[in-house]
Amino acid sequence: MKQSDLFFKTYKKISEEEEAKNSQFLIRAGFIEKVGAGIYNFLPLGLIVIEKIKKIIREELNRISCQEVLLANLHPQEFWQKSGRLKKFDVLFTVRGQRDNQYVLAPTHEEIIFPLVKKNINSYKDLPVALYQINTKYRDELRAKSGLLRNREFIMKDLYSFHTDEKDLERFKKLMDKTYLKIFKRCGLKAIPTLASGGTFSEFSTEFQVITEAGEDIIYHCPNCKYAFNKEIIDEKNNKCQKCFNNLIENKSIEVGNTFNLGTKFSEIFDVFYLDKNNQKKYIWAGCYGIGITRLLGAIVEVNSDEKGIIWPKEVSPFLVHLIKLNYSDSKINKKLRLIADRVYLTLKNNNIEVLFDDRENVSNGQKFIESDLIGLPYQIIVGEHSHSENLEIRSRLIKKIHKLKLNNLIKWFNSLNN
RNA sequence: CGGGGUGUGGCCUAACGGAUUAAGGCGCUUGGUUUGGGACCAAGAGAUUGUGGGUUCGAAUCCCACCACCCCGACCA
Numbered sequence: 332m333k334q335s336d337l338f339f340k341t342y343k344k345i346s347e348e349e350e351a352k353n354s355q356f357l358i359r360a361g362f363i364e365k366v367g368a369g370i371y372n373f374l375p376l377g378l379i380v381i382e383k384i385k386k387i388i389r390e391e392l393n394r395i396s397c398q399e400v401l402l403a404n405l406h407p408q409e410f411w412q413k414s415g416r417l418k419k420f421d422v423l424f425t426v427r428g429q430r431d432n433q434y435v436l437a438p439t440h441e442e443i444i445f446p447l448v449k450k451n452i453n454s455y456k457d458l459p460v461a462l463y464q465i466n467t468k469y470r471d472e473l474r475a476k477s478g479l480l481r482n483r484e485f486i487m488k489d490l491y492s493f494h495t496d497e498k499d500l501e502r503f504k505k506l507m508d509k510t511y512l513k514i515f516k517r518c519g520l521k522a523i524p525t526l527a528s529g530g531t532f533s534e535f536s537t538e539f540q541v542i543t544e545a546g547e548d549i550i551y552h553c554p555n556c557k558y559a560f561n562k563e564i565i566d567e568k569n570n571k572c573q574k575c576f577n578n579l580i581e582n583k584s585i586e587v588g589n590t591f592n593l594g595t596k597f598s599e600i601f602d603v604f605y606l607d608k609n610n611q612k613k614y615i616w617a618g619c620y621g622i623g624i625t626r627l628l629g630a631i632v633e634v635n636s637d638e639k640g641i642i643w644p645k646e647v648s649p650f651l652v653h654l655i656k657l658n659y660s661d662s663k664i665n666k667k668l669r670l671i672a673d674r675v676y677l678t679l680k681n682n683n684i685e686v687l688f689d690d691r692e693n694v695s696n697g698q699k700f701i702e703s704d705l706i707g708l709p710y711q712i713i714v715g716e717h718s719h720s721e722n723l724e725i726r727s728r729l730i731k732k733i734h735k736l737k738l739n740n741l742i743k744w745f746n747s748l749n750n
Numbered sequence: 751c752g753g754g755g756u757g758u759g760g761c762c763u764a765a766c767g768g769a770u771u772a773a774g775g776c777g778c779u780u781g782g783u784u785u786g787g788g789a790c791c792a793a794g795a796g797a798u799u800g801u802g803g804g805u806u807c808g809a810a811u812c813c814c815a816c817c818a819c820c821c822c823g824a825c826c827a
Contacts, residue, residue, distance in 0.1 A: 343776060343788060344762045348820045368819065420827070439827060473751060473825065481826085530827050547826090591827080619827085658785055697787040704787085715786060724786095 332650065333676075334689040338375050341702045352545060353629035354478025356641050360705045362649075369475025369483035371625075376706070379649040380631075381486065384624055385465050387517045387646060388488050391510050397461040397490060402443050404467060408433040410442040414600050422470040424483075436469035441593075441619065444491050445601040452615065455495050455607050459503060463490035465624065477545060479629030480585060490620040495605065500592060500616040504537075507590050507620050511539055515587060518627060519635055519644020522587060525550050527561035529591060535564070536591045540584035545633045548586055551579040585630045588622040641707030642728050650687040651745070652679060653708040657696045657715035664716065665692075672714040675723065675738060682742045704728070712741075 339361035349355050349365070357363045362377035373381060389399065408425070411417040417435070424436040437443070444462065452458065468487045475483050490507070494500040508524055515522035522539040529536045538561060540550050552559035553572035562581075570579055595614040598604065604612045635642050645651065656672035659665050672690065679686040687708060689699055696715070703711055711726040718724040723741065725734040736744055 340761095340777085341788085342761065346762075346820090348756080350820080365819095416827080422826075441827080470826085474821095474823090476821085536827095589827095621827090660784055694785090695787090695789055696785050697789070698785095700787045702788075713786080717786075 332687050334687055335691050337687070341705055349478070351476075351478030351480065351629070351633075352636065353480065353632040356632055356636060356705070356707075357478070357628075360640060360702075360707070363479070367483075369472055369481065369485075371479065371482070371484075376649045377628075380628055380643075380647055381624060383647045383649075384518060384627060385488075388465070388514055388622060388624075391514050391517075392461075392463055392488075392490065395461075395506055395510055397463050397492075400462050400464050401466060402437075402440050402447075402464050404437040404469075406435040406437055406442055408435055410446070411435050414442050414597070416442070422472055424469045424471045437466070438468055438470045440464070440466075440489055441491070441597050445597045445603050445617075448491075448493055448615070449601055449603040452493065452603070452605055455605050455613075458605060458615070459492060459494045459499055461490060461492040461503065463488060463620075477547065477629070479625050480545065480547065480633075482625060485626065486624040488622040488624055492618045492620070493603075494616040494618075495607070495613065497592075497594075497616050500618050504590055504592060504618050504620075507618070508537055511588050511590065511620075511622070514622070515539060515541070515627075517646050519631055519647060520587065520627075523550065523552055523557070523559045523584070525552070525559040525561050525584075526564065527589070528563050533592045533594055536589055538586045539588040541587050541630045541634060542582045542584045543630070543633045544583050546582075546584040546586075548584050549581060550584050551581055553577050553579055585626065585633070586623075587627045587630050588620070590620045591618060593617040593619055636707070637728065639701075639707075639728070640705035643707050643709060645709050645729075648685075648707075648709050650685040650708050651710060652684060652686040653689065653703050653706065653711045654679070654686050655689045655699050655703055655711060655713050655715075657699065657713065658692060658694065659716065668714050668716075668719075671720045671738075674720065675712060675714065675741070678738065678741060679745075682745075684742070684745050710745075 341361050342359045345355065345358050349358060357377060358365065361374055364372040364374060366372055408417065420438065422438060426434045426436060428434060452460065465486065465488045467484060469484055472481060472483050475481055492503050494503065512522060520541050522541050525538045525540045527536050527538040540548060549562040550559055551562065553575060555577040556572060556575045558572050558574045572579055595616055597617060598614040603615050605615055607613050631644065631647060632641050635644055654672060654676055656668055676686060676688045689703065709727060709729045713724040713726065720738045723736045723738060725736055
């Protein structure tokens with residue numbers, strides 16, 4: 332992608348009201364734009380990151396035989412009346428249609444997927460099954476805050492699994508927990524599985540918490556045996572690990588995902604059952620598993636940045652390389668450098684290395700450097716007076732190093748990074 | 751939802767009852783000089799000061815209502 336074609340603008344200054352680091356950097360670097368409290372537009376750069384996160388999630392979920400669907404977001408109100416959550420769920424957005432029909436804007440999808448599963452599953456032979464979607468959620472938070480961490484409209488991956496019995500559900504939940512750790516790791520995050528309250532559905536759930544000062548949650552975790560739990564589930568102050576009796580560490584953290592055992596609660600409400608081998612009617616056991624994708628994006632930026640800007644983890648970076656051609660008044664030098672930069676650009680592109688090419692003329696070199704650091708791609712290749720095709724300068728804030736390379740060796744060098 | 755605060759060109763700010771035609775910086779347009787860390791000079795374009803009402807000879811400025819946004823708390827399947 333040539334930067335001269337990219338729809339984006341960086342900002343030196345944005346409102347002091349925008350306090351959260353994640354939205355500050357993402358707005359300043361031209362990834363997102365704020366529409367209202369807890370409502371954001373995703374610009375080309377931001378959307379690329381979102382799509383990369385989705386890709387990772389899809390790869391890992393499809394690998395364990397989960398199937399993707401896309402569920403309705405406009406829910407006829409009777410579905411919510413039936414589940415009893417119309418009154419209980421206090422962040423519901425509701426809309427009225429032209430003929431006075433009432434809808435709920437989806438804050439979650441149990442009310443939709445359980446009726447769907449009822450129609451399609453009749454026998455123990457149909458189970459287990461795991462369906463997921465990546466979709467927008469609406470929650471009328473009284474206080475949206477912290478940039479992308481707590482929004483009124485946000486993108487979420489929600490997965491629902493259906494089983495013949497609790498044992499199979501537990502088996503699957505463990506598999507999901509493992510898969511979640513893989514997903515977060517690929518996103519550049521260290522997530523801690525944390526025992527938490529199960530809300531109204533079950534006694535406990537597993538939350539995946541990323542430690543950062545920007546977080547709203549408080550967790551206690553053991554540095555020795557990795558046992559961790561959310562502050563919400565402890566009654567009395569207890570500083571010792573219940574497993575190995577080490578001192579627990581207290582940290583603020585962001586919940587980027589969770590896994591729940593729903594039991595048969597919704598199956599009973601929506602009468603979702605199957606026939607077992609003995610022709611007996613049994614309620615289906617279900618689990619639900621969420622990852623807040625836009626929140627995850629916020630968490631990635633909170634954790635991966637320095638004073639200059641974002642430092643993207645490789646797999647979710649909008650591009651791997653920022654190719655920067657510097658400008659000079661001497662048109663001869665300028666022309667020569669442009670030729671070199673074009674060659675580097677094509678070489679990278681032809682070898683499937685994702686590159687953003689800052690080809691802009693009439694932009695000062697200082698501005699190019701500062702904007703590049705703000706955007707924060709893992710590698711910068713600088714084509715300037717001191718660097719030419721036999722002496723390319725490669726920088727990385729990710730590994731804090733400067734390399735000098737010949738164009739001929741460039742692809743080999745990048746390929747060696749993956750090993 | 752309780753408490754506190756803020757709304758001024760696209761963005762960030764100043765002016766806080768009368769100094770002029772609402773000022774400056776960023777960004778934008780045109781021309782010129784620059785270019786290894788958000789360059790400089792010159793000339794431009796761009797605002798019914800969140801909305802509605804009120805007080806006053808006079809309101810961006812004071813008062814009321816509404817709306818929006820921010821912070822603290824509560825809430826958070």
